[in-house]
Amino acid sequence: MRMHNPCHPGEILREDYLKPLGLSISEAARGLGITRKTLSAIVNERAGISSSMAFRLARAFGTTPEFWTQLQSHYDLWQAREEVDVSTIHVFCPSPA
Numbered sequence: 001m002r003m004h005n006p007c008h009p010g011e012i013l014r015e016d017y018l019k020p021l022g023l024s025i026s027e028a029a030r031g032l033g034i035t036r037k038t039l040s041a042i043v044n045e046r047a048g049i050s051s052s053m054a055f056r057l058a059r060a061f062g063t064t065p066e067f068w069t070q071l072q073s074h075y076d077l078w079q080a081r082e083e084v085d086v087s088t089i090h091v092f093c094p095s096p097a
Contacts, residue, residue, distance in 0.1 A: 006078050008045040009071035017061050018043065032056045048072050 018028055029039040033056065041047035049057070054068035 006071070006074040008075055009049045009068060010042040010045045010047075012071055013057065014043045028060075032060055048076070 017023075018025070023031075025040050025043060026036050029036045032039065034053075038047070042049065042053070049068045049072040051065070051069060054065040054072075057063065057068050058065045
């Protein structure tokens, strides 16, 4: 079963956390201890969530680091699935039947 096209974690951060709390990128960046440029890149979907950023976001918004890294992982896997042609890859260990 194929998963749907997941949104970028920056969209979740922007729409589900920053906007409802009325936080600007500058305010949130200051609270997270990062630069505005770094947070802007994430929120505008030009950068991903690193493990260290996941810990910052988890602390700031009452979530878990796993929540943020799983969002990023699902997004990355979807992007790779769309970009990588596996039809020419040699299978060394077939899947169990």
